[in-house]
Amino acid sequence: MKLLVLPGDGVGPEVTAQALRVLHWFAEHRGLALEVTERGFGLVNWQRHGTLMPDETWDRIEAAEAILFGAIGSLDQQAVIPSEERRKGSLLRMRKALDLYANIRPIRLLDALLEASPLKPRVAKGADFVILRELTAGMYFGTPRGVETLPDGTRRGVNTHSYTEGEIARAIRFACRLARERRGHVTSVDKANVMEAGALWREVAGRVAREEFPDVTLEHMLADNCAIQIARDPRRFDVIVTDNLFGDLLSDAGGAILGSLGMLPSASVNDRGQALYEPVHGSAPDIAGKGVANPLGAILSAALLLRWTAKRPEDAAMLELAVDRALDGGTRTADIAAPGERVVSTSGMGDAVLHELSLL
Amino acid sequence: MKLLVLPGDGVGPEVTAQALRVLHWFAEHRGLALEVTERGFGLVNWQRHGTLMPDETWDRIEAAEAILFGAIGSLDQQAVIPSEERRKGSLLRMRKALDLYANIRPIRLLDALLEASPLKPRVAKGADFVILRELTAGMYFGTPRGVETLPDGTRRGVNTHSYTEGEIARAIRFACRLARERRGHVTSVDKANVMEAGALWREVAGRVAREEFPDVTLEHMLADNCAIQIARDPRRFDVIVTDNLFGDLLSDAGGAILGSLGMLPSASVNDRGQALYEPVHGSAPDIAGKGVANPLGAILSAALLLRWTAKRPEDAAMLELAVDRALDGGTRTADIAAPGERVVSTSGMGDAVLHELSLL
Numbered sequence: 047m048k049l050l051v052l053p054g055d056g057v058g059p060e061v062t063a064q065a066l067r068v069l070h071w072f073a074e075h076r077g078l079a080l081e082v083t084e085r086g087f088g089l090v091n092w093q094r095h096g097t098l099m100p101d102e103t104w105d106r107i108e109a110a111e112a113i114l115f116g117a118i119g120s121l122d123q124q125a126v127i128p129s130e131e132r133r134k135g136s137l138l139r140m141r142k143a144l145d146l147y148a149n150i151r152p153i154r155l156l157d158a159l160l161e162a163s164p165l166k167p168r169v170a171k172g173a174d175f176v177i178l179r180e181l182t183a184g185m186y187f188g189t190p191r192g193v194e195t196l197p198d199g200t201r202r203g204v205n206t207h208s209y210t211e212g213e214i215a216r217a218i219r220f221a222c223r224l225a226r227e228r229r230g231h232v233t234s235v236d237k238a239n240v241m242e243a244g245a246l247w248r249e250v251a252g253r254v255a256r257e258e259f260p261d262v263t264l265e266h267m268l269a270d271n272c273a274i275q276i277a278r279d280p281r282r283f284d285v286i287v288t289d290n291l292f293g294d295l296l297s298d299a300g301g302a303i304l305g306s307l308g309m310l311p312s313a314s315v316n317d318r319g320q321a322l323y324e325p326v327h328g329s330a331p332d333i334a335g336k337g338v339a340n341p342l343g344a345i346l347s348a349a350l351l352l353r354w355t356a357k358r359p360e361d362a363a364m365l366e367l368a369v370d371r372a373l374d375g376g377t378r379t380a381d382i383a384a385p386g387e388r389v390v391s392t393s394g395m396g397d398a399v400l401h402e403l404s405l406l
Numbered sequence: 407m408k409l410l411v412l413p414g415d416g417v418g419p420e421v422t423a424q425a426l427r428v429l430h431w432f433a434e435h436r437g438l439a440l441e442v443t444e445r446g447f448g449l450v451n452w453q454r455h456g457t458l459m460p461d462e463t464w465d466r467i468e469a470a471e472a473i474l475f476g477a478i479g480s481l482d483q484q485a486v487i488p489s490e491e492r493r494k495g496s497l498l499r500m501r502k503a504l505d506l507y508a509n510i511r512p513i514r515l516l517d518a519l520l521e522a523s524p525l526k527p528r529v530a531k532g533a534d535f536v537i538l539r540e541l542t543a544g545m546y547f548g549t550p551r552g553v554e555t556l557p558d559g560t561r562r563g564v565n566t567h568s569y570t571e572g573e574i575a576r577a578i579r580f581a582c583r584l585a586r587e588r589r590g591h592v593t594s595v596d597k598a599n600v601m602e603a604g605a606l607w608r609e610v611a612g613r614v615a616r617e618e619f620p621d622v623t624l625e626h627m628l629a630d631n632c633a634i635q636i637a638r639d640p641r642r643f644d645v646i647v648t649d650n651l652f653g654d655l656l657s658d659a660g661g662a663i664l665g666s667l668g669m670l671p672s673a674s675v676n677d678r679g680q681a682l683y684e685p686v687h688g689s690a691p692d693i694a695g696k697g698v699a700n701p702l703g704a705i706l707s708a709a710l711l712l713r714w715t716a717k718r719p720e721d722a723a724m725l726e727l728a729v730d731r732a733l734d735g736g737t738r739t740a741d742i743a744a745p746g747e748r749v750v751s752t753s754g755m756g757d758a759v760l761h762e763l764s765l766l
């Protein structure tokens with residue numbers, strides 16, 4: 047397997063380093079054929095070489111089978127980086143160019159981390175669901191978009207939410223296939239009561255599930271109600287499928303029940319066998335370089351890579367088990383530690399996972 | 407004060423009846439000048455008279471100073487009710503026609519209800535914030551909208567998110583005025599990193615706050631991060647201001663921390679002195695007619711009415727205190743009862759509030 051690593055900014059390099067250690071363990075002990083290339087990208091690259099995204103890096107991205115992505119720094123310095131350059135270096139460009147339409151975000155609250163959750167154990171214990179967020183259409187890419195000046199001299203901002211039947215159908219199919227390997231239940235989320243595009247989403251979701259996945263149970267839910275249910279009864283969900291913008295909010299609302307984004311992995315895949323793996327947390331500039339970031343988001347993203355790209359489900363399960371064991375054993379980075387608990391560094395957490403792997 | 411009451415569907419009539427009892431108490435004991443008119447509306451009216459919204463009711467709505475609204479039934483029976491009729495009877499028509507742009511949703515977790523919250527007390531105790539949702543623009547009303555057939559015969563659903571500078575500015579002003587009467591802190595929520603309309607929102611929010619409200623602290627927050635913070639650290643918020651669609655999701659996410667929507671009031675006001683008061687819960691057909699619905703959402707909406715329309719802040723505070731006392735005394739409807747607690751009916755909760763009022 048050819049793996050392109052883009053450590054990027056902030057805590058990106060620290061956490062991807064731990065994920066790589068783990069992948070190398072599988073190469074050494076379990077026969078994973080791994081060929082790693084690392085490339086510059088992001089604000090760091092802008093500061094050193096004057097570009098967020100070197101052309102050579104981009105060529106490799108387009109050709110990659112799997113990308114392990116760290117983080118891209120906050121581009122708030124709008125004035126400094128020209129907008130053309132910002133577009134070239136953006137996550138959104140990667141998602142769109144590679145057609146990575148299926149963004150998989152598993153959310154699983156381990157018993158060992160019940161203490162770190164903001165939710166009461168009676169509400170959250172055992173919560174285990176996946177959000178399938180459509181990632182290449184909707185509000186993020188619809189046109190017309192921009193700011194126009196009205197006849198009276200004031201301005202108007204416009205963005206367009208747009209979905210074709212085909213874009214909806216393939217997301218629903220992906221979610222239904224995921225559900226088949228889980229508990230067979232899909233919740234499709236929209237605002238069909240207000241948005242025509244939401245009504246079309248609902249219609250297509252219903253048809254695809256009925257005609258192609260009679261063995262999967264589909265329910266429809268309004269997005270506002272879904273935001274409530276995630277906090278009040280997260281165990282009711284198995285697979286949630288929704289559009290790009292609702293998916294952005296609801297996957298973070300889902301992640302919040304873990305108390306920290308540090309644990310959350312993601313995979314973004316297309317139908318041509320390419321995928322981008324990325325911890326959900328961002329570059330976290332406040333803690334970058336201190337060796338305190340939680341690498342489990344990146345390490346669990348590597349588990350998704352073992353499952354989706356390497357097609358090694360046993361290895362993926364092994365790695366997930368090693369993570370559970372490390373946490374059961376009380377290993378905690380600062381973000382998931384309860385008051386008084388002993389805290390390890392980024393590489394300390396990597397050590398613990400490797401140690402548990404060696405015992406399996 | 408001229409009050410138009412639209413009990414509507416489901417639990418609407420039951421809960422508005424309790425709110426009216428309370429308002430009559432203020433008429434009798436505190437000199438509130440109250441003139442109540444009640445009118446038919448909603449599915450009930452459709453079934454009896456063949457229209458969701460009689461013209462005469464609509465005329466009264468347009469002329470009303472204050473509207474106490476119960477609920478409108480779920481319009482899922484799309485086939486039965488012609489779409490023209492649905493539009494005539496919709497909440498969205500009222501919001502738009504009356505220009506009720508400022509939707510105020512206070513969220514306050516009482517100590518007495520900590521048990522009912524899905525959040526841990528260490529996270530949620532004392533949470534007390536207001537969401538100011540813009541209610542007349544954005545995704546709910548933008549055009550173009552609809553479903554079009556593409557050249558290849560498949561369909562595409564489109565909705566448009568649109569905000570003018572003026573629409574943004576008045577929402578921000580409203581939020582800043584609210585904050586002045588509270589803790590002086592406003593969180594403005596957008597997706598400025600992805601949406602041009604969000605970048606305009608952020609720019610206008612910053613300018614209005616800086617130039618017109620130097621005494622108010624404004625922070626900007628991305629909508630996905632806001633969804634996290636509401637679950638993880640709700641006490642950090644004082645006033646949240648956001649657009650129509652994000653406001654829909656985030657106010658429900660906020661409401662979820664109370665464990666039940668039954669407690670949540672709302673007011674939707676314009677700049678011409680008109681307002682619509684409405685409990686946030688919907689028609690709840692599953693429990694309608696059983697006398698078990700929580701009337702506190704409607705009763706606390708009446709408190710907002712005392713504050714915003716009647717301009718009687720002392721009476722509003724008195725009513726809110728009576729509600730607190732009733733809850734402190736252990737009175738619970740089913741939705742907010744902990745396992746084993748004794749449960750009262752809808753009118754039983756009304757009795758308890760009236761009793762507490764009589765003791766104040």
Ligand SMILES: CC(C)[C@H](C(=O)O)[C@@H](O)C(=O)O
Pocket residue numbers: 137294599600630
């Ligand atoms: C960084 C940002 C553009 C991105 C998004 O909005 O999709 C992030 O929030 C995410 O969820 O991956």
Ligand SMILES: CC(C)[C@H](C(=O)O)[C@@H](O)C(=O)O
Pocket residue numbers: 239240270497654
């Ligand atoms: C009923 C529906 C149209 C409405 C909305 O989406 O605004 C409701 O969810 C609300 O929050 O008032």
